[in-house]
Amino acid sequence: xxxxxxTYNRRSFLKSSALAxxxxxxxxxxxxxxxxxxxxxxxxxxxxxxxxGYIKITPDNIIKIYNPNPEFxxxxxxxxxxxxxxxxxxxxxxxxxxxxxHDNVKLxxxxxxxxxxxxxYWKPLREAGAAARQMLRQAAANAWGVPIEExxxxxxxxxxxxxxxxxxxxxASQAAALPIPKDLKLKAPKDFxxxxxxxxxxxxxxxxxxxxxFGMDYYAEGMLIAMIQHPPAFGMKLSSFNATQAxxxxxxxxxxxxxxxxxxxxxxxxxTRTFNDLLVVVGKSTWEVMNARKKLxxxxxxAGDIKETINGRGxxxxxIVPGKxxxxxxxxxxxxxxxxxxxxxxxxxxxxxxxxxxxxxxIERTYNAPFLAHNCMEPMNFFANVSEDKALVAGPVQAPGWxxxxxxxxxxxxxxxxxxxxxxMGGGFGRRAYGQFAFEAALISKKMKAPVKLIYSRxxxxxxxxxxxxxxxxxxxxxDADKNLIGFHVKxxxxxxxxxxxxxxxxxxIDNYLAEGWQLxxxxxxxxxxxxxxxxxxxxxxxxxxxxAEAMGKDPIQLRLDLLKRAKENPVGKNNDYNxxxxxxxxxxxxxxxxxxxxxxxxxxxxxxxxxxHNSYAAHVVDMVTRxxxxxxxxxxxxxxxxxxxxxxxxxxMVQGAVVDGIGNAFYGTLTHKEGVxxxxxxxxxxxxxxxxxxxxxxxxxxxNEIDPTGLGEPPFPPVFGxxxxxxxxxxGKRYYNQPFTNENNGDI
Amino acid sequence: MAKYNLKINGKTRAVDVDxxxxxxxxxxxxxxxxxxxxxxxxxxxxxxxIHLNGTAMRSCMxxxxxxxKSEITTIEGLSEKVDHPVQKAWIEHxxxxxxxxxxxxxxTAAALLRDNPNPSEEDIEATMSGNICRCGTYLRIKxxxxxxxxx
Numbered sequence: 001x002x003x004x005x006x007t008y009n010r011r012s013f014l015k016s017s018a019l020a021x022x023x024x025x026x027x028x029x030x031x032x033x034x035x036x037x038x039x040x041x042x043x044x045x046x047x048x049x050x051x052x053g054y055i056k057i058t059p060d061n062i063i064k065i066y067n068p069n070p071e072f073x074x075x076x077x078x079x080x081x082x083x084x085x086x087x088x089x090x091x092x093x094x095x096x097x098x099x100x101x102h103d104n105v106k107l108x109x110x111x112x113x114x115x116x117x118x119x120x121y122w123k124p125l126r127e128a129g130a131a132a133r134q135m136l137r138q139a140a141a142n143a144w145g146v147p148i149e150e151x152x153x154x155x156x157x158x159x160x161x162x163x164x165x166x167x168x169x170x171x172a173s174q175a176a177a178l179p180i181p182k183d184l185k186l187k188a189p190k191d192f193x194x195x196x197x198x199x200x201x202x203x204x205x206x207x208x209x210x211x212x213x214f215g216m217d218y219y220a221e222g223m224l225i226a227m228i229q230h231p232p233a234f235g236m237k238l239s240s241f242n243a244t245q246a247x248x249x250x251x252x253x254x255x256x257x258x259x260x261x262x263x264x265x266x267x268x269x270x271x272t273r274t275f276n277d278l279l280v281v282v283g284k285s286t287w288e289v290m291n292a293r294k295k296l297x298x299x300x301x302x303a304g305d306i307k308e309t310i311n312g313r314g315x316x317x318x319x320i321v322p323g324k325x326x327x328x329x330x331x332x333x334x335x336x337x338x339x340x341x342x343x344x345x346x347x348x349x350x351x352x353x354x355x356x357x358x359x360x361x362x363i364e365r366t367y368n369a370p371f372l373a374h375n376c377m378e379p380m381n382f383f384a385n386v387s388e389d390k391a392l393v394a395g396p397v398q399a400p401g402w403x404x405x406x407x408x409x410x411x412x413x414x415x416x417x418x419x420x421x422x423x424x425m426g427g428g429f430g431r432r433a434y435g436q437f438a439f440e441a442a443l444i445s446k447k448m449k450a451p452v453k454l455i456y457s458r459x460x461x462x463x464x465x466x467x468x469x470x471x472x473x474x475x476x477x478x479x480d481a482d483k484n485l486i487g488f489h490v491k492x493x494x495x496x497x498x499x500x501x502x503x504x505x506x507x508x509x510i511d512n513y514l515a516e517g518w519q520l521x522x523x524x525x526x527x528x529x530x531x532x533x534x535x536x537x538x539x540x541x542x543x544x545x546x547x548x549a550e551a552m553g554k555d556p557i558q559l560r561l562d563l564l565k566r567a568k569e570n571p572v573g574k575n576n577d578y579n580x581x582x583x584x585x586x587x588x589x590x591x592x593x594x595x596x597x598x599x600x601x602x603x604x605x606x607x608x609x610x611x612x613x614h615n616s617y618a619a620h621v622v623d624m625v626t627r628x629x630x631x632x633x634x635x636x637x638x639x640x641x642x643x644x645x646x647x648x649x650x651x652x653x654m655v656q657g658a659v660v661d662g663i664g665n666a667f668y669g670t671l672t673h674k675e676g677v678x679x680x681x682x683x684x685x686x687x688x689x690x691x692x693x694x695x696x697x698x699x700x701x702x703x704x705n706e707i708d709p710t711g712l713g714e715p716p717f718p719p720v721f722g723x724x725x726x727x728x729x730x731x732x733g734k735r736y737y738n739q740p741f742t743n744e745n746n747g748d749i
Numbered sequence: 750m751a752k753y754n755l756k757i758n759g760k761t762r763a764v765d766v767d768x769x770x771x772x773x774x775x776x777x778x779x780x781x782x783x784x785x786x787x788x789x790x791x792x793x794x795x796x797x798x799i800h801l802n803g804t805a806m807r808s809c810m811x812x813x814x815x816x817x818k819s820e821i822t823t824i825e826g827l828s829e830k831v832d833h834p835v836q837k838a839w840i841e842h843x844x845x846x847x848x849x850x851x852x853x854x855x856x857t858a859a860a861l862l863r864d865n866p867n868p869s870e871e872d873i874e875a876t877m878s879g880n881i882c883r884c885g886t887y888l889r890i891k892x893x894x895x896x897x898x899x900x
Contacts, residue, residue, distance in 0.1 A: 073847030073884050200843050207848040208836040208855060210784015210824030217783040225778070250750065250767060286787075287767065287774040377788055377796060377849040377883045426786075426849025427883050458789040649843055653889065657846055660885025683793035683881060692874040694887035 054100060054107055055084060055132045061169030063090055063156065066100035068107035069117045070398055071203075072428035073657075074713045075650040076117045078202045080125055082646055083118075086194040087129030087186060090156040090168070097202045102400040102420040110422075111399040113433050113528065115614035115711020118646055122709055123186075130184040132175070139174035140166055189644060189706040198649035203424070213424040215395035216455070218383045223451045224253055226444045227289045229279040229296055230464050233676030234524045235325045237303040238277040246281065246295040251288030255281050255296070258443055260436070265409075269312025270402045273436045274464050274525045276306075280444055286455060303523070321523050325676035328470075331495055332368060334520060335472045338493055339366070343518040346502035349573040352478075355487025355512035359478035363551055367475070367540035369739040371671040372468035372529055373680070375688060378426020379461035382441035385451035390417040393442055396425035396432050403435030410439055411446060430528030434466050462686060463678040467671055468529035470495040471536040475544040478512070483552045485563075487512040490541070495522045499533040499540075504612060505583060506545070508576035509563035524673065530661070531714035534613035535721070539666070539739065542609035542722025547735065556608050556726070557591050560584075578612040582641050585703050586610055586619040589639035593701050594621035604635070607727030611719040615710035616642040617703075618719050620659065624727040631731045633663050633724065635697045640716060643707035652700045655716045659698050662720025664689025670740050687742075753813055757782070758826025768814035773797045775813050776823060784824035784852045788881070795880030798853040798860075799823050805860035824852040827859060835859045838897035846884035854880050858894045867898055 054066040065081035065088075081097045100107050109120060133153055140158040141148040143166075152159045159165045189196070206213055231237055243255035257279045261267065279298060283289040304323040309316065356362060382395035391411055397403060400420040408415045425432055441454035456464065471494040478487030488510045492500040498517030507513055529535065549559040561584055566572075568580035587610050595601050596608070601623065610619035623635040636659050645651045668687035672679045680686035725736045752765045757780070764779045771790075776782040776799075785808055788796030792807040799808045800822035827833045835858045845851045854877070861868060861876045868876070873894050882890065 073845075075846070200840065201845060203848070204840045204843060204845065205831050207845045207851055208824075208839045209827075209831045210782075210852045212781075212783045214783075214786075214849060216787065219781060219783070285766075285770075285774065285778040287770045287778070291767075291769075375883055377786075377794070377847065377881070379787070425847060427847045429883075455787075458791075653843065653846060653886065656888055657885035660887060661883075664885070682791055683789045684791060688881050688883065689885070690879075690881060691877040691887045691890065693878075694885065696870075696888075698888060 055088065055128060057168050057172040059169050059172060061156065061167045062096060063088075063094065063168065064096045064098050066098050066107070068100045068110050068121065070110065070112040070396075070400070070422045070425060071099070072112055072396070072398065072425035072432065074112065074117060074654065075201060075647065076112070078199055078650065079118060079646045080121055081202070082194050082199055083122065083125040084129040086192055087126045088133050089153040092194050092199060094156060099422060099424075102404070102422060104401040110401055112428065113398050113430065115616065115714045117711070118709045119615060119711055126186050127184060130186055131180050134181045134184060135175040135178045136168050136171050138178055139171040143171065143174065195646055196644060196648065199647055201650065214378050214426050215381050215383065215423040216378055216426070218394050218423060218453060220383065220385065220451045223383070223453055224282050224284065224448060225286050225289050226280055226282045226441070226452045226454045227293055227457065228440060228454070228460065229281065229293055229298060230275045230460065231300045233325055234274075234673065235303055235323050235676040236300045237275065238279055239299040239301040241279055241296060241298040243296060245297065246292040249288065249292035249295060251284040252292045253282045253284065254448065255279075255292070256447065258447060260439060260443065264309060266309045266311050266316070268402065268406065269310065270399070270434050271406050271436070271439075272434045272466050272525055272527050274466070278440060278443075282444065282448055282452065290457065306523075320521070322521050323523065326522060326524060327674050328370065328672040331470060331522075335368070335470065335493055335495065338518055338520060339472060339474055339491065341518070343491055343493065343516040346500055346515040346517050347507060347573070348514050349507070349510070350512035352487050352489055352512040352514040355478045356476065356489065358480070359487065360481040361479040361483070361551065363477045363479070363548060365475055365544055365547060365735075365737060367473050367543065367737050369471045369536050369539070371470055371524065371526070372665060372669045373462050373465045373671045373686065374427070374429045374431035374467075374529060375462065375686065376425070376427030376429060376431055379458055380431070380437040380456040381454060382438045383451070383453045384438070384441040384445035386411060386442050386446040387449070389413070390419075391442060392419045392421070393438055394421035394423060395438060395441070396423050396428070397435060397438060398425070398428050398430075398433040402433070403438050406435060406439060407442055411442055429530045430532065431466060433528050436466075458683070459681045462671075463681055466525045466527035468532075468535065469497050469499075469526045471499045473499060473536070473540045475540065477544070477548045477551075479551060485510060485548065485552065489514045491516040492537075493518040493520070495520045495524075496526060497533070499536045501533060501537060501577075503575045503577045504537075505567070505578050506563050508571045508573060508580070509567040511572055513572065523676070531613055531718045534611065534714070534718040538609065538611040538613070538718030539721030539725060542611065542719055543725040543735070543737070546607070546722075546726040546729070555597070557587055557596060560587055560610060582617050582703070583610065583612055586617045586639040586641050589701055589703055590619035590621050590637055593639060593699065594637035596621060605631070605727050605730035607723045607725065607730060609719040609722030609726060611715070611722070613718060614714045616640065616712060616715035618716040620716075620719055620723040622720070622723040622727040624731045626731065631728055632693070633695050633727065636695050636699070638698060638700045638716060639703070640700065640712070641703035641705070642712045642715065643705060643709040645702050646709060648702070651702070651712055654712050655700045656698045658716035659720050660689060660694045662717050663695070663724055664693070666721040666724040666739060667693075667742050668740050670743065751814070753816070755813070755816060755821060756818065757821045758823060764813070766813055768812060770813050771809050772799065772811045772813055772816065772821065773808040776808065782823050782825055786849055786852055788850065788853070793881075794850070794853070795857060796850050796853040798856040798880065800856060800860055803860065803863060805857050824856060827855065833859060834897040834900035835862065835893070837900065838893040841896060842889045842893040844886050844889040844893050846886055850880060850882045854882065854890055858890070858897065862894070862898055868894065
């Protein structure tokens, strides 16, 4: 059994490291000197250059591996250290894993999101393990007076043919004094003994015994609790408040309003904030603060149009956030109007206009999807202890390096005076890539001159979110008289962004192709939500392809394979950003493993969908039955190509979870507004999939290859929607165009 | 404010809190027993599940004034050595993803097995449907409960 510890206090940790006397502390410099916002862009663009690893070995042979990346359920606490341990050549069961502290210089990007953890740390962490092993061998060679080439290792031991042997810990202090070697040869996949062998979650025992791992669980002596009363609607702001009654409530320390950002504050792309005027209640305990908040008397007024300065992707720009109080039905109507207007051309191949003009048949379908809340089980929260000259903040955050520069500006403290501790996250799904709650906590602590934990109630979390955008897309296919697909057109729009990835399949597979996009502004805050844009695209496009296949008289898998064959052998256009062979590979694997077309499966309404996003490929066959008069997904067969799988059992868990999440959101997921007010407030009126609605069986199959690993948190998720829609058609005889599918028939499918 | 002597995990704990305070917040804020989680506050998600005299209860809507002499068990008190069959099965099946809801899932499962040592799949689905897992670990939850029922 592995041990894990949380480095809640970086200073005490560093102190103990030094006290450990002679321990080997190995780190690599994250070479780039880029600013944090440049780093942010670099991570998103996959253009970063080098990463770091971190290993500590004590003389008593305790070997610790630090997980650099925030953990939100994707199991990096286990899988990232596995990659270090593989090259270090140690027994996995003897390793202690510890959550790393925040230091982008030593530990790399430390960013959880975009299905990037494994991919971006794949080489650096193995190199860290290999470098440490080489230094230990060199230390032994020096001590024993033999060439390094003669020193072998096995399971944390150093050996020489003359019979000498030593534990890693025996040589750790000498090894620490050596230069870090470069250009190390790493193991071939066939030689892996830890990678690709299932390992249990290193925090499993702590999780099942209720240990304090999460931000919500953070405790500090003298800590106060804070909550924020936000306006009742997007588009409103605080006018005035009277706290006389609330201040008399037991346990209440203070009630005040502060601004999150001063006028003209330059926001990064991840400084998104819902409301700027914060009405804050601070007290001794959560229940007391909750009760006092109810006694607040506040007046709200229309915020009007707000000008924001955003310096994110695409450079610095002024953005006008419209002040209108928005209603979902009106937003959909506006989107339908916008869809008729000319849009920005994103990609054009051949002559789509002529193809549609000459078509014997045109199929045109429009798909819509609402806002979605992240609904992390752990509501947003953050701890902060800010004083005149330093700040400690701790909590669940996907990218500590992104919040640091903003904290520095807001608190007027240099980054080196700000310590950020990463707690385990009770879900993330993109929500915790935005540090608003950390900034709020820090400003509240500064005002109170006390340690403060800010807590969002479930209602705050749901109605005060940074949501999945609303999307729409109209797909058109042109067929000639022989039912050949001669033209393809997608025009997508959204609030506030369009969903289109113009260079993805079926771009590259059709001679005449046109992709267009448009967008509408909103004051309802939106952001990254598990597989941004793809989570809608895959649903719409994969449903549409199912209809096109039907019109062409083709099997839906065969249509996709035929198109992919074309994309491989004679690709249309440039910049096609998927690999047709790997895409076809998951379709074929899903077809084979699901027994597609076999009579023994004829009792099921079957739907297929596949998608490429975040560098990995996924296909699902959904098997639906009618249960108690309603469609029910009973089984799912999943085929995934994410290259080398680091921790197979955990990877299967992640895919199964993505399938369940996909089914739930396809059927039920929706967040709607009336005059800026969220109509869903908690789990009694925001429906999440429950145990009895999940499939009885989800078989997960991975394409076996030796391709460098890519991510898995997002790629299996988007195609679930399409596969569910296609199975629903088989089950009900009706096509489903509007998410969530339960809405299409007055709440019943 | 009022004083209460609560029986929690086999010990008597004294607290001085408002009588309306839900046990959830007494545990979390006043006793630093934070394994019991806040998820919704309206008994919809099950993250806050504890045992009251062995019965699974939602602690987020259970006022401290209603407890009396009842015995509270939290996830921290389910076993001394993390060896309750449900905990062992949870580790064996590596159920957790983010893990936040799992205390509540485990407490609900442990109460189920106490009342119904050999539950059918339907029994498990019916009982566990009160506990939301946003990561979607439902299959493993079911497998782990079946494994635990055989221990």
